[in-house]
Amino acid sequence: MTATTTMRAAAFEAYGPAEVLRPVVLPVPSPGPGEVRVRVRAAGVMPFDIGLRQGVIRPPGAVFPVVPGNEFAGTVDALGPGTTGFAPGDPVLGFSLLGSYAEYAVVPVENLVAKPDTMEWAVAGGFSGNAQGAHMALSAMRVGPGDTVLINAAAGGLGTLAVQLARAWGARTVIGTASEANHDHLRSLGAIPVTYGDGLEERVRAIAPDGVDAALDGAGAEALRASAAVTHDPTRVITMVATEEARRLGLPELTGTRTAPRLAEMTDLYAKGALRVHIRARYELDRAADAQREVERGHGRGKVVLAATP
Structure with a gap:
C-alpha cells in the first residue's frame, strides 16, 4: 500500500485543445467497497480521451479537474473493504471511463484482469480499449x-x-x-x-x-x-x-459493454501468440498533451501510451 498522499497526474480544467491538458498534483484516491487501487505503470491514449478533452464527450459526474484515461496497466496497490479476487502486488490491466492518466487509479474490481507474463507494461497499458x-x-x-x-x-x-x-x-x-x-x-x-x-x-x-x-x-x-x-x-x-x-x-450502430470476461478472452489470445501490438510512441506522464497530439494527427501505426510510473 502506498504511503504517499499525493500523486502526479495529467488533467484539464477547461475543454479545449491539447494544451489544456497539463501536469497536476492530486490526492491519491482511496478505494471503496468492491474497488481496487492500482499503481499505474502505463496508460493508453485513446480517441475517446481526446473527445473528452474537447468537450465532445461529457460523461455524467465528470467534474474539473478531469483526469482522462480509460485503459491502463499496473500493480494492485490496495483493496477496498470487502474486495476480493486480487492481492497487493498483482500485475493487472483494466479499464474505466476516466482517471488513468495518473500514478494511481481506483476502479471496480470487475474492471480488472490478470496481466499475462509475456505482455510488457506498455502493451498492457494500451490493450484494453x-x-x-x-x-x-x-x-x-x-x-x-x-x-x-x-x-x-x-x-x-x-x-x-x-x-x-x-x-x-x-x-x-x-x-x-x-x-x-x-x-x-x-x-x-x-x-x-x-x-x-x-x-x-x-x-x-x-x-x-x-x-x-x-x-x-x-x-x-x-x-x-x-x-x-x-x-x-x-x-x-x-x-x-x-x-x-x-x-x-440504415446500418446498425455498435452496441456492447466492456467486461472483464471479454478482456480476458483477448489477453488469452495474446498470451497464446495470436495477437501482437505495435507501440508507436511512448510519452512520460507530464507529456500527455503531446501524446494526444500524436493520436490526433491520425494515420499512425499502432498504439500511443503514457508511462505513469517506473
Missing part, C-alpha cells in the same frame, strides 16, 4: 470461418487488433485499408493491404470481385460508404466513428 473494441465490433459483424472481411484504418490501434482477431476467428481473407507506408505492416499481420481514399470500392473489388462478407469502418463516412457498397449484408457493416452516416445508410 482497442482489444475490447475490436472484439465488440467483430462480434456484431458475426465474423467467422471462411469470411472475407474488410477492415478500414487497419494500421491503427484498433485496426491491427481487428485484423488479427478476424484471422484468429477463421476469416479466410482480411483486406485492410491504410496509407502505403503501412502496407508491409498489414501484410505481416495477415491482411491484404489497399490504399484508402477515392476509388476504394474499386480497389476492394479488384481483390474480392464478389464483395466481402463483413466490414469494419474506423476511417469515416467515405470509407463507410465504400464498405457498405461492397458488403453483401448491410447488417454486417459496423462503424466506430461515422455514426451519423451509418444512420443515413
Whole structure:
C-alpha cells in the first residue's frame, strides 16, 4: 500500500485543445467497497480521451479537474473493504471511463484482469480499449470461418487488433485499408493491404470481385460508404466513428459493454501468440498533451501510451 498522499497526474480544467491538458498534483484516491487501487505503470491514449478533452464527450459526474484515461496497466496497490479476487502486488490491466492518466487509479474490481507474463507494461497499458473494441465490433459483424472481411484504418490501434482477431476467428481473407507506408505492416499481420481514399470500392473489388462478407469502418463516412457498397449484408457493416452516416445508410450502430470476461478472452489470445501490438510512441506522464497530439494527427501505426510510473 502506498504511503504517499499525493500523486502526479495529467488533467484539464477547461475543454479545449491539447494544451489544456497539463501536469497536476492530486490526492491519491482511496478505494471503496468492491474497488481496487492500482499503481499505474502505463496508460493508453485513446480517441475517446481526446473527445473528452474537447468537450465532445461529457460523461455524467465528470467534474474539473478531469483526469482522462480509460485503459491502463499496473500493480494492485490496495483493496477496498470487502474486495476480493486480487492481492497487493498483482500485475493487472483494466479499464474505466476516466482517471488513468495518473500514478494511481481506483476502479471496480470487475474492471480488472490478470496481466499475462509475456505482455510488457506498455502493451498492457494500451490493450484494453482497442482489444475490447475490436472484439465488440467483430462480434456484431458475426465474423467467422471462411469470411472475407474488410477492415478500414487497419494500421491503427484498433485496426491491427481487428485484423488479427478476424484471422484468429477463421476469416479466410482480411483486406485492410491504410496509407502505403503501412502496407508491409498489414501484410505481416495477415491482411491484404489497399490504399484508402477515392476509388476504394474499386480497389476492394479488384481483390474480392464478389464483395466481402463483413466490414469494419474506423476511417469515416467515405470509407463507410465504400464498405457498405461492397458488403453483401448491410447488417454486417459496423462503424466506430461515422455514426451519423451509418444512420443515413440504415446500418446498425455498435452496441456492447466492456467486461472483464471479454478482456480476458483477448489477453488469452495474446498470451497464446495470436495477437501482437505495435507501440508507436511512448510519452512520460507530464507529456500527455503531446501524446494526444500524436493520436490526433491520425494515420499512425499502432498504439500511443503514457508511462505513469517506473
